Amino acid sequence: MTLIDDAARTYELDRRHVFHSWSAQAGLDPMVITRAEGSYVWDGEGNRLLDFSSQLVNTNIGHQHPEVVAAIAEQARKLATIAPQYANDVRSEAARLIAERAPGDLDRVFFTNGGADANEHAVRMARLATGRPKVLSRYRSYHGGTQTAINLTGDPRRFPNDAGDAGVVHFFGPYLYRSRFHARTEAEECERALAHLEQVVELEGPQTIAAILLEAIPGTAGIMVPPPGYLAGVRELCDRHGIVLIIDEVMTGFGRTGAWFHSATDGIVPDLLTFAKGVNSGYVPLGGVLLGERICDHFAHRPYPGGLTYSGHPLACAAAVAAINVMDRDGVIDNARSIGTEVIAPGLSRLAERHPSVGEVRGLGVFWAIELVSDRDARTPVAPTGGGSAIMSDAVSTAKSLGLLPFANSNRIHVVPPCTITPAETREGLDLLDKVLGRVDDLIA
Ligand code: PLP
Numbered sequence: 001m002t003l004i005d006d007a008a009r010t011y012e013l014d015r016r017h018v019f020h021s022w023s024a025q026a027g028l029d030p031m032v033i034t035r036a037e038g039s040y041v042w043d044g045e046g047n048r049l050l051d052f053s054s055q056l057v058n059t060n061i062g063h064q065h066p067e068v069v070a071a072i073a074e075q076a077r078k079l080a081t082i083a084p085q086y087a088n089d090v091r092s093e094a095a096r097l098i099a100e101r102a103p104g105d106l107d108r109v110f111f112t113n114g115g116a117d118a119n120e121h122a123v124r125m126a127r128l129a130t131g132r133p134k135v136l137s138r139y140r141s142y143h144g145g146t147q148t149a150i151n152l153t154g155d156p157r158r159f160p161n162d163a164g165d166a167g168v169v170h171f172f173g174p175y176l177y178r179s180r181f182h183a184r185t186e187a188e189e190c191e192r193a194l195a196h197l198e199q200v201v202e203l204e205g206p207q208t209i210a211a212i213l214l215e216a217i218p219g220t221a222g223i224m225v226p227p228p229g230y231l232a233g234v235r236e237l238c239d240r241h242g243i244v245l246i247i248d249e250v251m252t253g254f255g256r257t258g259a260w261f262h263s264a265t266d267g268i269v270p271d272l273l274t275f276a277k278g279v280n281s282g283y284v285p286l287g288g289v290l291l292g293e294r295i296c297d298h299f300a301h302r303p304y305p306g307g308l309t310y311s312g313h314p315l316a317c318a319a320a321v322a323a324i325n326v327m328d329r330d331g332v333i334d335n336a337r338s339i340g341t342e343v344i345a346p347g348l349s350r351l352a353e354r355h356p357s358v359g360e361v362r363g364l365g366v367f368w369a370i371e372l373v374s375d376r377d378a379r380t381p382v383a384p385t386g387g388g389s390a391i392m393s394d395a396v397s398t399a400k401s402l403g404l405l406p407f408a409n410s411n412r413i414h415v416v417p418p419c420t421i422t423p424a425e426t427r428e429g430l431d432l433l434d435k436v437l438g439r440v441d442d443l444i445a
Contacts, residue, residue, distance in 0.1 A: 061278075072318055088317075110291065129294070132209055133208060138170065141154040142157070206241035212234060212244075214234065250277055253279065391444065
């Protein structure tokens with residue numbers, strides 16, 4: 001790697017002083033990113049890469065959107081910070097814009113700094129509102145890296161952090177390609193996954209369960225769109241037992257699936273909904289919990305025992321107001337939906353036909369997963385869940401060398417570009433993926 005300008009110094013200082021997430025520090029080789037625009041980033045050697053990852057699936061509006069950047073700069077000049085106990089114009093406006101787009105009676109926003117703390121607070125609210133200790137969440141899920149959020153998480157990232165006393169019980173959600181229920185159709189998978197969850201609730205004791213927490217569509221864990229009726233079935237189960245339903249829309253919210261929020265798709269309204277990422281594309285950290293009437297009423301005359309210094313930070317809220325207004329005006333959500341149906345869905349189907357290493361493609365909007373297998377009939381993953389493999393490392397470095405920044409997890413490559421991506425850019429990325437998959441085919445042969 002030949003780094004240019006200041007990139008060599010950036011790299012050297014990073015390696016000496018920056019402690020990176022989720023990694024052993026020795027042997028790390030982080031790519032230097034020097035600038036970005038729209039769907040592209042530039043690395044330290046001056047190469048342009050198409051960002052098919054939206055970073056960590058957050059730059060829904062693309063990189064460096066001029067109106068969002070200007071809104072942050074203007075807000076910084078006017079009022080750069082203000083404590084959460086004061087009312088502030090951009091916080092009020094961001095809350096209005098978010099609440100107006102949320103399903104049902106989710107009318108009030110508790111702002112956080114990101115997705116993990118949104119889930120921490122949602123769970124705390126549910127426990128306080130019900131007086132019950134336990135929370136149920138899926139095995140294949142990711143809910144964040146803070147203590148409660150990592151315990152809620154189902155994927156193996158929780159193991160080193162799990163003392164076993166978090167009051168969390170995991171269950172299997174629907175995942176037809178690797179069905180735990182021996183289902184052959186979506187309808188069977190849905191029915192059996194709901195019956196399984198009902199059994200878990202019964203065996204755990206409904207009177208001990210504060211909440212069921214679910215991603216609207218599990219994201220990092222594999223983009224398994226729940227079959228029609230699944231979320232409605234979970235809602236009904238919660239209603240029957242007075243359990244709070246928390247839907248995590250941190251990754252799915254704000255356009256990713258071609259809708260403001262995916263949970264409304266099954267016609268359901270959760271009691272609490274958590275969001276972050278796409279709310280302002282991560283230009284300034286922001287997350288939050290949307291509260292419906294049931295939970296709001298509980299805290300009407302009792303203090304809520306929780307808060308954050310930067311709750312509803314004005315720079316983050318100014319970015320959210322600008323981002324949401326741009327998304328509305330420019331039809332960004334419609335773009336995400338039509339890119340999904342008209343470009344990504346047919347493009348990935350063609351790739352699945354051409355490449356024996358593709359086990360399944362699935363998703364919607366700009367939210368897709370390609371499952372890579374070494375044997376299609378046996379559905380043998382090319383890497384274990386939560387782990388890496390030489391094949392996956394090779395696929396990622398091949399993609400980068402071709403000018404494509406991918407999002408990879410376990411045995412999957414996710415196709416998660418910005419919601420603003422154009423059809424031509426999407427086709428460019430799919431052509432590059434074709435080459436990457438050709439390389440994976442060779443490696444599994
Ligand atoms: N929930 C989901 C579904 C996520 O995908 C993530 C992050 O990827 C989180 C929560 C955690 O969000 P954050 O990293 O902002 O804390």
